[in-house]
Amino acid sequence: MVDYATVAPGIHLEEITPAGPIAGAGTGAAALIGVPARPPTGTSTDPVPLTSWNAYKDQFGEYSSGALLPYAVRGFFDNGGALAYVVPVKKLDAEGMDAAVDALSRVPEVSIVCAPGLTDPALAKDRVIAHCEKMGDRFAVLDAAQDSNPLKADGPLQTQRSGLVSASGFAALYYPWIRVTDPSAAGAKPLPVPPSGHIAGIMARCDATVGVHRAPANEYLRGAIGLDHVLNDVEQGALNAKNINALRIFPGNSVPVVWGARTLSEQTPWRYVNVRRLVSYVEDSLRQGLRWAVFQPNTPGLWKSLERSVAEFLTRVWESGGLFGRTAAEAFYVTVDESVNPPGARERGEVYIEIGLAVTRPAEHVVLRIGLWDGGQNQ
Known part of the structure; x- marks a missing residue:
């Protein structure tokens, strides 16, 4: 900067840098809310940024009985995720979720939100989905309730689905739970775990390899060795009509594959996950790039x-x-x-x-x- 008080009076020129091109906003960072093996002390629910499974282990410990968060975090990184914000809570209840989404509202990098194992439709709708709709730049990946009879009208899955909606398509529901090898059990027993962390990793992987416009479907779930319930075509057709995304196992391959890409919106323009996420990406990029x-x-x-x-x-x-x-x-x-x-x-x-x-x-x-x-x- 020239001090014009020290030079002769006159016309002085300065070159300035014009506004550059708009950079695309990030889309692959996920927030995972849950109870770790080492719960947080006090009331802290500050999101912790992590870039690997080893970093998670160092911060929160590995596996423990009943803790679903570690499997989701491991699944996120195994499936291509690069940055996860882990939000530790003592319990996935109203108090814990209120604190978690409030903390996440202060982390602009997040674009995917999961609460592994949260199947209460009221909590999911009023906290997770409402948070994503309010922020406008993130998408909720929800776990379906465990249910061996997914078409039963008053069963856990259909009851959960009836309580979930996102008019503008800010959320998607995935059924069934997946099975992984339980490293904390003797004999490497299969263990059912919610798929949301694995799905978030697939979203991050598709974003990085193709772009946010790529539907996160027809992709294998790395680390999964089976499904809690094996769907047939008739069952999936009925679930797809209700915008419940299926995980399937097809002949010739034992690894589950994501076989659905619908949101929880009843409006045709917002039917697909990639459409909602692409529009949110465009909006967020323009919001940042036009300041x-x-x-x-x-x-x-x-x-x-x-x-x-x-x-x-x-x-x-x-x-x-x-x-x-x-x-x-x-x-x-x-x-x-x-x-x-x-x-x-x-x-x-x-x-x-x-x-x-x-x-x-x-x-x-x-x-x-x-x-x-x-x-x-x-x-």
Whole structure:
């Protein structure tokens, strides 16, 4: 910085760095809420950032009877997760969940939230889902209740499902629990554990290898050796109709695979997990990347700069495969002009940017049309 008091009067020039391109927000960091082998002392529920299973063991210990959190954390890292915020609580009850989500509201890096083993629909809806909807930049991965008869109307799973909803698709429910080798038991016995930590790891893996627009499905759950209940096609069809994502084992492979990608929304636009997470990613990226515009003069010049910045970012999203269209113009539009910024809005210090996105949706049903053919040349 030049001290102009020490130089001759006149016109002085300084070069400034213009606003750079909008960087994509992070999407793979998960928060896992639960009771560790070494519960926290006092009332602390501060989220602890960890980057490996060994780091978790050093901080919270390994396995203990009835503690589901360690298996979820191990599953997260085994399936490709790189950063986990562990939120230790003494109990997965209303008090513990209130403290946990309050602590998570102060951690902007989180984009996936799990509470392994939490199957109480009221707690899940009022704490976990409500937290994700309020924050707007994170997604809830929920564990289904253990149930050997998943289609029974008044059974644990259907009762749980009837109490869960997220109109804008900020949550997904996965059934059944998976089986892992229990390292704390003699003879390496299979142990049923909730799948949410493993699913969160798969989400992080898909984000890193393809992008947040990739549906986290048709992916194997590393570390799982079986399922608590083996579904058939009829059962899954009924569950899929209720937006319950199934974990399946298919012939030729004994490792469970994620075979569903639906949210808990009844609204078609928000039906799929990757659509909700992609839109949240775009919103969060723009929220972070456009801070430079706050308090700038509200003029057409600012509007044009905003339009260029947003269009450049969305072009990159389209090029990565996140938006549908043969051209960028087919994939999205950005409007920042008088039509959305009337004089009244400008007087209130407001700038409106209208954005339309043609998001890609997963090919959930691949239909084969097969007929008989007499052979010969096809003319």
